[in-house]
Amino acid sequence: MARDTKRDPKKKGEKREKRPMRKKKCKFCLDRVTHIDYKDERRVRRFMTDRGKITPRRITGTCAKHQRMLAAAVKRARLIALVPYVREYYR
Numbered sequence: 001m002a003r004d005t006k007r008d009p010k011k012k013g014e015k016r017e018k019r020p021m022r023k024k025k026c027k028f029c030l031d032r033v034t035h036i037d038y039k040d041e042r043r044v045r046r047f048m049t050d051r052g053k054i055t056p057r058r059i060t061g062t063c064a065k066h067q068r069m070l071a072a073a074v075k076r077a078r079l080i081a082l083v084p085y086v087r088e089y090y091r
């Protein structure tokens with residue numbers, strides 16, 4: 001399986017054509033946030049999916065430092081039931 005991951009050299013050039021790489025900035029760095037308040041529900045929720053998962057860094061553009069702080073904040077917020085572990089959804 002892993003051996004087959006080598007790309008066809010013909011396809012290499014057209015790989016990134018559709019999506020221009022726009023560099024995402026860490027929103028916390030822009031605000032000069034030094035610590036993320038887990039009681040700030042609205043801010044924490046913005047970095048969660050509709051199912052209650054923490055949005056990955058590659059999507060939000062959050063830097064490693066702030067992503068770690070965010071993850072800790074989300075987990076604390078979950079523990080005191082500010083945000084859900086799992087959002088209810090249609091069965």
Ligand SMILES: [Zn+2]
Binds near residue numbers: 029030062063064
């Ligand atoms: Zn940051």
